[in-house]
Structure formats: C-alpha cells, structure tokens
Amino acid sequence: METTKKTKEMDMLNGGLAGKLILFSIPLAFSSILQQLFNSADVAVVGRFAGDRALAAVGSCVALVGIFVNLIVGFSVGPNAVLANLIGQKRRDKINRMLHTIMAFGLIAGVILMGLGMLSAKPILEVSGTPESVMNEALLYIRIYFIGIPFMMIYNFGSAVLRSFGDTRRPMYYLILSGTVNVILNLILVIYFKLGVAGVAIATVISNILSAGLVLIYLYCREDEFQFRPQRLHIEKEDLKKVLVIGIPAGIQGAIFSISNVFIQSGINSFGEDAIAGSSLALNFEYFTYDIAAAFAQAAVTFTSQNYGAGNLKRCKKIFGLCMLFGIGFTEILSIIFIIWDDFFVSIYTTSAAVAVYGIIRMHHVCLLEGVTATYEVGSASLRGMGKSIEPSIITILGTVVFRMIWMVTVFKMVPTYDMLMNVYIASWIFTGGAIFVVYFLHMKNIEANAANKALCNTSL
Numbered sequence: 001m002e003t004t005k006k007t008k009e010m011d012m013l014n015g016g017l018a019g020k021l022i023l024f025s026i027p028l029a030f031s032s033i034l035q036q037l038f039n040s041a042d043v044a045v046v047g048r049f050a051g052d053r054a055l056a057a058v059g060s061c062v063a064l065v066g067i068f069v070n071l072i073v074g075f076s077v078g079p080n081a082v083l084a085n086l087i088g089q090k091r092r093d094k095i096n097r098m099l100h101t102i103m104a105f106g107l108i109a110g111v112i113l114m115g116l117g118m119l120s121a122k123p124i125l126e127v128s129g130t131p132e133s134v135m136n137e138a139l140l141y142i143r144i145y146f147i148g149i150p151f152m153m154i155y156n157f158g159s160a161v162l163r164s165f166g167d168t169r170r171p172m173y174y175l176i177l178s179g180t181v182n183v184i185l186n187l188i189l190v191i192y193f194k195l196g197v198a199g200v201a202i203a204t205v206i207s208n209i210l211s212a213g214l215v216l217i218y219l220y221c222r223e224d225e226f227q228f229r230p231q232r233l234h235i236e237k238e239d240l241k242k243v244l245v246i247g248i249p250a251g252i253q254g255a256i257f258s259i260s261n262v263f264i265q266s267g268i269n270s271f272g273e274d275a276i277a278g279s280s281l282a283l284n285f286e287y288f289t290y291d292i293a294a295a296f297a298q299a300a301v302t303f304t305s306q307n308y309g310a311g312n313l314k315r316c317k318k319i320f321g322l323c324m325l326f327g328i329g330f331t332e333i334l335s336i337i338f339i340i341w342d343d344f345f346v347s348i349y350t351t352s353a354a355v356a357v358y359g360i361i362r363m364h365h366v367c368l369l370e371g372v373t374a375t376y377e378v379g380s381a382s383l384r385g386m387g388k389s390i391e392p393s394i395i396t397i398l399g400t401v402v403f404r405m406i407w408m409v410t411v412f413k414m415v416p417t418y419d420m421l422m423n424v425y426i427a428s429w430i431f432t433g434g435a436i437f438v439v440y441f442l443h444m445k446n447i448e449a450n451a452a453n454k455a456l457c458n459t460s461l
Contacts, residue, residue: 010166012306013088017315021299021322024168029295029330031172033288034179042200043281045186047350050196055350056273057137057197059280060130063265064142067124068117070254072153075109076160078247080298081305081384082239083164088309094239095225096232099161101240104233106157110150117146129269131276137197144201148208155208158215161226163302174214182207246384249393253380256397263408267421271358275418278358281349286366289335293374296327297381304385313448320382320440327374335367358418365422372426375433379440386447391439399432 010020047055079102086094121142130138159171182203189199219228268279300323307315338345346359376399380392407424 009087012084012166012303013310013312013315017303017318018322021296021303021319021326024166024302025292025295025299025323025326027168027172028163028298029292031168031175032291032295034172034175037179037288041183041186042204043284044349045190046197046200047277047281049190052273052277052350052352052355053134054137054197055277055280055355056131057134058141058200059276060125060128060134060138060265060269061142061145062280062283063128063261064117064121064124065145066261067255068113068146068149069152071113071251072110072149072156074251074254075106075153075247076156077250077301077381077384077389078160078243078245079106079157080160080163081246081301081387082242083161084302084305084385085309085387087165088306092225096227097236098239098243099219099226099228100232100234101236102157102161102243103154103228104235105240105243106153107150107233110153113153114146114149117149118143121146127266128263129266131269131273134273141197141201144198145204148205151205151208151212154212155215158212158219161219162215163298164305165226166302170218171215174211177214178207178211181210246387246389249389250380250384253393253396256401263405264421264424267408267412268418271418274352274354275358277350277352277355278360279362281346281355282359282362282366284349285338285345285363286370289331289338289367289370290373292331292334293327293371293377296323296330296374297377299323300378301381301385304382308386313444313451316382316386317444320378323378323382324374327378328371331374332369332371335370338367339363361418362422365419366425369426369429372429372433376429376436379433379436383436383440383443386443388443391443392436395435395439396432399428399435403428403431 010024012020042058043055046058083095083098083102086092086098122139125135125138125142155171155174162168162170185203185206186200189195189203193199195202216228219226222228268275300319303319303323304316307319342360342363343356346356346363350356350359376392376396380396383389383392404424407427412421412424
C-alpha cells in the first residue's frame with residue numbers, strides 16, 4: 001500500500017486497485033459490524049435480563065433509530081467525497097478550511113437532529129403501531145438514546161475526514177474501545193442496577209461520547225492540513241454548499257429508506273410482541289451482512305472521488321466493477337454462514353421458542369439475498385463520487401418507500417402472512433439496484449462522450 005510521508009495516506013490514484021479496495025473496506029466493514037455487535041448488545045442484554053417486553057420495547061424503536069442513524073451516515077458521504085476530491089485535484093490548501101466547516105456543521109446539525117428526535121419519537125412510534133403495553137418503555141429508551149445524537153454526528157463526520165485519505169483503521173480502533181465500554185455498562189446498568197431499557201440507552205450515549213472524543217483528539221494532534229482546532233470552527237458558505245450538494249440527498253435517501261421500514265414495522269407489529277421481538281433480533285444479522293456491502297460502497301465513493309478529481313475515468317469504471325464484485329460476494333458469504341447456523345445465532349438473543357421462530361423466518365427470507373443491496377449501494381456511491389447525488393436518492397425513494405408502500409397495500413394485503421411481508425425487502429432491492437445500474441451506465445457514457453469531445457476540440461486547436 002503506497003503512502004505519502006507527510007500524512008501517511010493511501011495512494012488511490014496509482015497502482016493496483018483490488019488489494020487497496022479490500023484493505024480500505026475490511027476495517028470499515030469490521031467497524032460497522034462491531035458497531036452493530038455493540039448495538040445488538042442492547043437487544044441481547046434486555047432480552048436475556050429484562051424480559052421479552054423490554055426486548056419488544058427496544059425492538060419497536062429500531063426503525064426510528066434507523067431513520068436518524070442512516071440520515072447521519074448519509075450526511076457523512078458529503079464530507080468524505082468533497083475532501084477526497086480535493087486530494088485528487090491536489091488542492092490541499094483548501095482542506096483545513098473545509099474540515100472546520102464540516103465539523104462546525106456536524107455539531108449544529110447534531111443538536112438540531114437531537115431536538116427533532118425528541119419531538120417526533122412518540123408520534124412515529126404511534127404511527128408504526130407500537131403496542132401500548134411497551135410504549136412507555138420504548139419512549140424512555142429512545143429519548144435517552146437521542147441525547148447521544150450530536151456525538152454520533154461528530155464521530156461520523158470525523159471518520160469521514162479520515163476515510164477521505166484512506167484511514168479506516170483508526171475509526172475501527174475507536175469503535176472497539178467505545179463499544180467495549182458500551183457492553184460493560186449494559187451489563188452493569190441492567191443486571192446490577194436493574195435499569196432495564198434506560199440502562200442500555202445510557203450506555204449507548206456514553207459510548208457515543210467516547211468515540212466522538214477519540215476522533216477529535218486524533219485530529220487535534222495532527223500537524224498537517226487535517227489538523228483540528230476548536231477555535232477555527234466556522235462555516236464557509238461555498239464549502240458547506242459543496243458538502244450539502246452530496247450529503248443532503250444521501251442523508252435523505254438513508255432516512256427515507258428507514259421511513260419505509262416504519263411502514264413495514266407496522267405490518268410486523270400486527271403479528272404481536274413475539275413477531276416484534278423476533279424481527280428485531282433477526283435485523284441484527286441483516287445489519288452485519290449489509291455492513292460489508294456498505295463498506296465497499298464507502299470505498300467506491302472515496303476512490304471514485306479522488307480519481308474523478310484527477311480525471312481518470314477508466315480507473316473510476318474499474319473501481320465500480322471491483323467494488324460491486326467484492327460487495328456482493330463477501331456479503332453473501334457471511335449471509336450463508338448465518339443461515340446455516342441460524343438456531344445458534346438466534347439463541348444468542350432469546351430463549352423464547354416463539355420469538356426464535358419469527359427471527360429464523362426473517363433470516364431465511366431477507367439474509368439469503370442481502371448481497372443484492374450492493375447493486376444499489378455501490379452504484380449510488382460511485383455516482384456520488386462523480387458529484388451526482390440527486391438521482392440515486394430519487395431512485396432509492398421510488399425503490400424503497402414507494403415500491404414497499406405499494407407492496408404493503410397490494411401483495412401483503414392479498415396474502416397477509418409474515419413470510420410475504422418479508423419478501424418486500426428482496427423485491428425492492430432488485431428493483432432499486434436495476435434502476436441504479438441504468439443511471440450509472442448512462443451517466444458514465446455521457447461523461448466519456450464529453451471527455452472525447454473536449455479532447456477532440458483541444459486537438460483541433
């Protein structure tokens with residue numbers, strides 16, 4: 001892996017790609033899986049030590065949490081793409097100003113999202129059909145959880161800064177430390193102090209504070225253009241605009257993707273508390289597998305941004321193909337492992353046979369083809385790496401929200417079974433991935449034609 005002595009950056013512009021993409025993506029995938037493992041500790045601890053009702057309360061919040069988490073993760077694509085593009089263009093003098101604009105916006109946006117979360121929690125839980133028997137515990141959990149949103153925003157934006165020059169290992173180390181603290185606090189607060197859902201929420205907030213602090217400390221200690229200083233926090237309108245052009249559509253895409261899951265959650269809730277709990281525990285395995293596809297999507301946006309900035313379209317196409325191949329392949333490998341040993345993995349989260357049945361059904365229907373998510377994730381990321389962010393968002397909205405709502409009022413209404421409800425995920429992934437493929441190839445064809453025309457004009461001159 002080539003590096004520059006100044007900032008020890010991965011050289012994304014020269015040399016072989018396959019090895020670098022894997023080296024970039026594996027720590028990122030492992031980080032996300034660790035994050036999910038630590039988050040699933042909430043589910044495991046309350047399920048084991050606070051009972052099925054507490055498990056259902058936390059499970060009822062999964063879709064709502066997903067809205068805000070995916071919004072934050074989507075927003076972080078903007079900082080990643082913009083900084084990587086500056087590196088590719090060799091405009092390093094612009095990086096420090098951009099970095100402080102990014103972190104200032106992240107802090108402000110985090111506080112705003114925390115407030116929105118507090119205000120919207122009860123209406124969203126009611127709309128999703130959360131049972132009255134678990135409503136109070138669900139509200140207690142989610143309102144404490146939202147206190148950590150500003151710190152989650154800072155961590156994700158800081159990690160995006162590190163990813164822009166190829167560092168995916170430090171965010172992984174920070175998650176290992178903060179996640180370990182989260183698990184230990186879960187056990188102490190739930191088992192010893194008997195705090196139930198409040199205990200796991202408090203532990204999550206503390207771990208978010210720790211991970212955000214570690215990222216900021218690292219950036220503070222740097223001695224180059226990526227150095228962070230609190231007193232330099234400010235917002236440059238032009239810099240922020242560049243971030244938002246990519247980040248807002250990506251963030252809205254992620255949030256709306258989760259909003260569609262609120263509608264599906266209402267269908268799950270109609271099958272009762274066992275279905276809610278079983279679906280909640282199975283969702284953890286979907287996150288684990290999806291995280292691999294998402295990691296190669298992050299690689300696609302970072303590598304594409306740098307090479308597009310450098311004007312190397314041929315390399316951009318190769319990045320797309322390799323990320324697609326690795327994203328689908330590695331995701332399916334982990335999915336098959338979960339399905340083969342489904343009884344064992346489900347038993348980690350629950351001792352209830354009724355809950356386990358619903359969990360296994362969801363795993364078999366959804367995890368089996370989780371690799372399909374790479375088709376639209378990598379495609380969308382590659383387009384955003386070239387500065388095209390609105391179209392992937394529109395397609396994802398059509399393919400998730402609209403498609404899934406139509407499925408709910410047609411197919412699921414005609415066949416109102418839990419199995420048929422689960423099939424909506426695969427169907428929407430195939431629809432969305434196919435549409436993203438078309439947009440990518442048309443966009444690349446247009447870019448190559450413009451580049452050829454420009455080269456022809458320069459030759460004529």
